[in-house]
Amino acid sequence: MAGGNGGFARDGKFWITLFGxxxxxxxxxxxxxxxxxxxxxxxxxxxxxxxxVRLRDGGVFLGRRVNSDxxxxxxxxxxxxxxxxxxxxxxDFRWVRELDxxxxxxxxxxxxxxxSENGDFFGFWxxxxxxxxxxxxxxxxxxEDYRRRREAEAEPPRRRLIELGERWRETNLAILKAAYxxxxxxxxxxxxxxxxxxEIKAESERILGVFNGIxxxxxxxxxxxxxxxxxxxxxxxxxxxxxxWPNRLGFFGRLAQFFRNxxxxxxxxxxxxxxxxxxxxxxxxTVLLVFLMAVSAFPLGVAAGVYIQEYAGNGFxxxxxxxxxxxxxxxxxxxxxxFGLGFFIYGxxxxxxxxxxxxxxxxxxxxxxxxxxxxxxxxxxxxxLPVVIVATAEALATVPSEIRQGSxxxxxxxxxxxxRVVIPLAAPGILTGFILAMARAAGEVAPLMLTGxxxxxxxxxxxxxxxxxxxxxxxxxxxxxxxxxGFQSPNVEASKPLVYLTALVLLILVFAMNLAAICLRQRLxxxxxxxxL
Amino acid sequence: xxxxxxxxxGEAIVEARDLNFYYGAKQALFEITLAVRRGIVTALVGPSGxxxxxxxxxxxxMNDLVDGARAVGGLTLDGEEINAGGRDVIELRRRVxxxxxxxNPFPKSIYENVVYGLRVAGVRDRGRLDAACEESLRRAALxxxxxxxxxxxxxxxxxxxxxxxxxxxxxxxxxxxxLMDEPCSALDPRSTLKIEELVAELRGDYTIIIxxxxxxxxxxxxxxxxxxxxxxxxEEGETGRLFTNPARRETEDYLTGRFS
Ligand SMILES: Nc1ncnc2c1ncn2[C@@H]1O[C@H](COP(=O)(O)OP(=O)(O)OP(=O)(O)O)[C@@H](O)[C@H]1O
Ligand SMILES: [Mg+2]
Numbered sequence: 001m002a003g004g005n006g007g008f009a010r011d012g013k014f015w016i017t018l019f020g021x022x023x024x025x026x027x028x029x030x031x032x033x034x035x036x037x038x039x040x041x042x043x044x045x046x047x048x049x050x051x052x053v054r055l056r057d058g059g060v061f062l063g064r065r066v067n068s069d070x071x072x073x074x075x076x077x078x079x080x081x082x083x084x085x086x087x088x089x090x091x092d093f094r095w096v097r098e099l100d101x102x103x104x105x106x107x108x109x110x111x112x113x114x115x116s117e118n119g120d121f122f123g124f125w126x127x128x129x130x131x132x133x134x135x136x137x138x139x140x141x142x143x144e145d146y147r148r149r150r151e152a153e154a155e156p157p158r159r160r161l162i163e164l165g166e167r168w169r170e171t172n173l174a175i176l177k178a179a180y181x182x183x184x185x186x187x188x189x190x191x192x193x194x195x196x197x198x199e200i201k202a203e204s205e206r207i208l209g210v211f212n213g214i215x216x217x218x219x220x221x222x223x224x225x226x227x228x229x230x231x232x233x234x235x236x237x238x239x240x241x242x243x244x245w246p247n248r249l250g251f252f253g254r255l256a257q258f259f260r261n262x263x264x265x266x267x268x269x270x271x272x273x274x275x276x277x278x279x280x281x282x283x284x285x286t287v288l289l290v291f292l293m294a295v296s297a298f299p300l301g302v303a304a305g306v307y308i309q310e311y312a313g314n315g316f317x318x319x320x321x322x323x324x325x326x327x328x329x330x331x332x333x334x335x336x337x338x339f340g341l342g343f344f345i346y347g348x349x350x351x352x353x354x355x356x357x358x359x360x361x362x363x364x365x366x367x368x369x370x371x372x373x374x375x376x377x378x379x380x381x382x383x384x385l386p387v388v389i390v391a392t393a394e395a396l397a398t399v400p401s402e403i404r405q406g407s408x409x410x411x412x413x414x415x416x417x418x419x420r421v422v423i424p425l426a427a428p429g430i431l432t433g434f435i436l437a438m439a440r441a442a443g444e445v446a447p448l449m450l451t452g453x454x455x456x457x458x459x460x461x462x463x464x465x466x467x468x469x470x471x472x473x474x475x476x477x478x479x480x481x482x483x484x485x486g487f488q489s490p491n492v493e494a495s496k497p498l499v500y501l502t503a504l505v506l507l508i509l510v511f512a513m514n515l516a517a518i519c520l521r522q523r524l525x526x527x528x529x530x531x532x533l
Numbered sequence: 534x535x536x537x538x539x540x541x542x543g544e545a546i547v548e549a550r551d552l553n554f555y556y557g558a559k560q561a562l563f564e565i566t567l568a569v570r571r572g573i574v575t576a577l578v579g580p581s582g583x584x585x586x587x588x589x590x591x592x593x594x595m596n597d598l599v600d601g602a603r604a605v606g607g608l609t610l611d612g613e614e615i616n617a618g619g620r621d622v623i624e625l626r627r628r629v630x631x632x633x634x635x636x637n638p639f640p641k642s643i644y645e646n647v648v649y650g651l652r653v654a655g656v657r658d659r660g661r662l663d664a665a666c667e668e669s670l671r672r673a674a675l676x677x678x679x680x681x682x683x684x685x686x687x688x689x690x691x692x693x694x695x696x697x698x699x700x701x702x703x704x705x706x707x708x709x710x711x712l713m714d715e716p717c718s719a720l721d722p723r724s725t726l727k728i729e730e731l732v733a734e735l736r737g738d739y740t741i742i743i744x745x746x747x748x749x750x751x752x753x754x755x756x757x758x759x760x761x762x763x764x765x766x767x768e769e770g771e772t773g774r775l776f777t778n779p780a781r782r783e784t785e786d787y788l789t790g791r792f793s
Contacts, residue, residue: 400637402633402635402637403637403639403640405595405598405633405637406633406637406638406639406699406702407639407649407653408595408598408626409593409595409626409630409631409633409703410626410627410630410649410650410653410702410703410706411623411624411626411627411650411653411654411706412623412649412650412653413623413653416653420649420652420653421639421640421641424640424641425640527686528640528641528686528688
């Protein structure tokens with residue numbers, strides 16, 4: 001074969017090369033965004049040293065180097081995160097040309113504060129108002145002491161306020177109910193409720209007064225900090241969530257801080273209009289959403305797939321059903337979102353509301369008739385159903401007929417054959433289809449925007465409050481979070497690192513779910529004694 | 534074992550009378566009249582496509598699975614019509630076991646494979662299942678080889694062991710008849726020999742109908758042989774006689790290899 005004219009094309013090397021190139025191209029298309037996401041995420045989490053940059057024009061600032069590139073003019077540019085939003089006209093980042101830099105040093109005294117407002121602060125602590133004297137240990141002690149006192153004094157009234165708020169909400173709903181319809185015979189109950197409400201309100205106001213007093217005292221405890229250019233600023237200790245001295249950290253100190261940052265990312269709530277803080281509610285919402293989706297779609301999809309493949313026969317109607325299911329898999333997800341909004345929220349949810357809570361409907365309050373976890377997960381379930389059905393039918397079709405016949409010949413009924421032999425054999429294939437469907441659903445955003453995902457929801461759909469699962473609550477979602485921070489944020493530049501981090505977390509989550517499903521599938525196969533993937 | 538009701542070896546257990554069989558419009562069996570005797574091994578031979586498998590699958594009604602398949606004529610098991618309208622197919626298949634050409638163990642443990650027929654029949658009693666498993670595996674000459682591996686997947690066994698496992702599986706439900714459709718055609722000579730020994734071993738307790746393309750095999754294992762040709766039964770008789778002194782011209786041509 002080889003050596004002759006056109007041997008390259010004829011012996012298939014040409015095609016093999018072409019296929020290889022296609023694969024390489026695809027891998028590249030995956031690697032580039034993957035690299036960008038990982039690189040930017042690590043840069044955002046790694047506590048790099050703070051550089052004091054002196055510019056040739058006399059300016060000076062403290063910043064953390066995050067990026068560098070070649071500007072259009074062919075100059076090397078460096079991007080710094082400079083923080084200090086309130087001093088820098090809200091710009092968290094700053095590009096400088098290498099040319100313009102006169103000198104860089106790493107002052108030991110530089111402190112990086114994570115704040116509950118206005119993002120990070122990079123500067124110096126002026127212990128007793130004097131420059132260059134701030135010692136880390138003293139600030140740490142101060143913060144610790146401050147927090148202990150705040151916990152002891154301000155926490156109890158704060159908790160009580162939250163409790164009262166919840167009771168007030170419940171009482172109000174009860175009042176609505178007792179007062180509906182207007183001529184209800186429950187007048188006395190209503191009077192009692194109204195008295196309760198007045199009492200709750202009075203206590204709330206009283207405690208709020210106490211709380212505000214305490215809070216003001218606490219907010220008055222302030223420390224002086226200075227930016228690199230000596231601009232002084234008084235910061236309430238209350239705003240300081242964490243103070244680190246990056247230039248004093250060794251490698252292991254940095255590593256420890258890195259992991260603290262990772263933990264914060266996963267376990268903290270977002271702050272400052274989602275531009276700071278962690279992703280906890282979004283991670284939680286995403287996982288719960290996918291879980292509820294799986295629970296609703298999997299049994300239904302498998303049952304439908306089994307029926308189509310095993311019982312529906314090959315008549316006109318069943319062929320029509322197959323075509324319909326296949327086409328459903330291609331319907332854009334936003335269409336499902338609109339369907340979910342119209343059918344689940346307005347239809348089913350509205351119906352439930354007028355059935356269960358007519359008094360709330362009359363007052364214009366939604367319970368199930370608004371977007372929520374339940375409707376979102378059902379909409380996603382609907383979206384994944386076709387994939388699950390098709391995968392199930394195909395997996396069943398690949399079970400060899402000899403195996404079925406073997407079972408039938410032993411006196412098993414069709415259903416016993418299906419249940420005991422065919423479905424276990426098809427299970428790995430069904431699971432594979434389901435994995436794909438789940439991965440798709442976890443990254444879906446469009447339908448969620450219409451059915452209950454929100455930019456900020458501090459009440460989780462699952463918590464310690466009876467009845468624990470609150471399927472009517474709105475929720476946060478990683479995919480929606482990316483969209484919201486990247487395109488809807490008042491400070492897009494500031495939220496950029498979090499956009500990368502969110503994308504990374506979402507990818508890891510999808511990857512972990514896939515991995516878990518693959519392990520499950522592998523275990524099923526091993527149990528049947530089959531080898532390989 | 535198959536001799537309940539005092540029926541003696543040698544009496545007819547299956548009787549076909551003018552049996553015709555159709556796959557849709559295509560007729561696969563023509564006017565088959567044949568008595569299969571109890572407790573012996575009957576071999577079905579004949580060229581490819583002559584209807585041996587079709588006949589076999591009429592006996593446990595596996596042909597029901599084929600769309601448009603239809604049997605016309607008499608076919609009885611112990612005098613009862615197999616194709617009768619109200620006939621319980623599940624019960625029929627428990628009485629008429631089958632071993633397929635390609636070994637088809639289930640992707641389950643060896644133990645679960647053997648007791649499958651009992652489980653689907655609703656047997657739950659652990660002791661009974663265990664006893665049936667051991668007895669069937671012993672009958673299939675497999676017990677000593679795999680008694681320590683009962684919980685392992687059956688798919689880990691060799692091809693020959695697979696086929697013996699399938700025989701054990703069929704034996705476990707204590708059928709009267711075991712149908713074997715070319716049970717050795719996917720096996721190597723040593724495994725084939727083992728299966729043949731097994732058939733000899735099971736003879737007497739079970740009625741065995743075996744389809745084979747291997748005439749030596751038919752001569753070795755069977756008491757009687759039926760020769761099918763183009764959907765018709767040409768000749769049936771005592772194996773030794775049929776092989777040495779066929780009554781019909783087609784039989785002789787086939788035996789001497791003039792066609793296959
Ligand atoms: N499911 C089916 N649908 C239609 N025709 C069939 C079907 N199964 C078998 N036939 C036809 O019926 C005839 C008899 O087939 P059968 O399988 O019984 O032959 P056989 O003697 O077992 O052949 P072989 O020795 O090759 O196994 C053949 O012509 C075959 O093509
Ligand atoms: Mg055949």
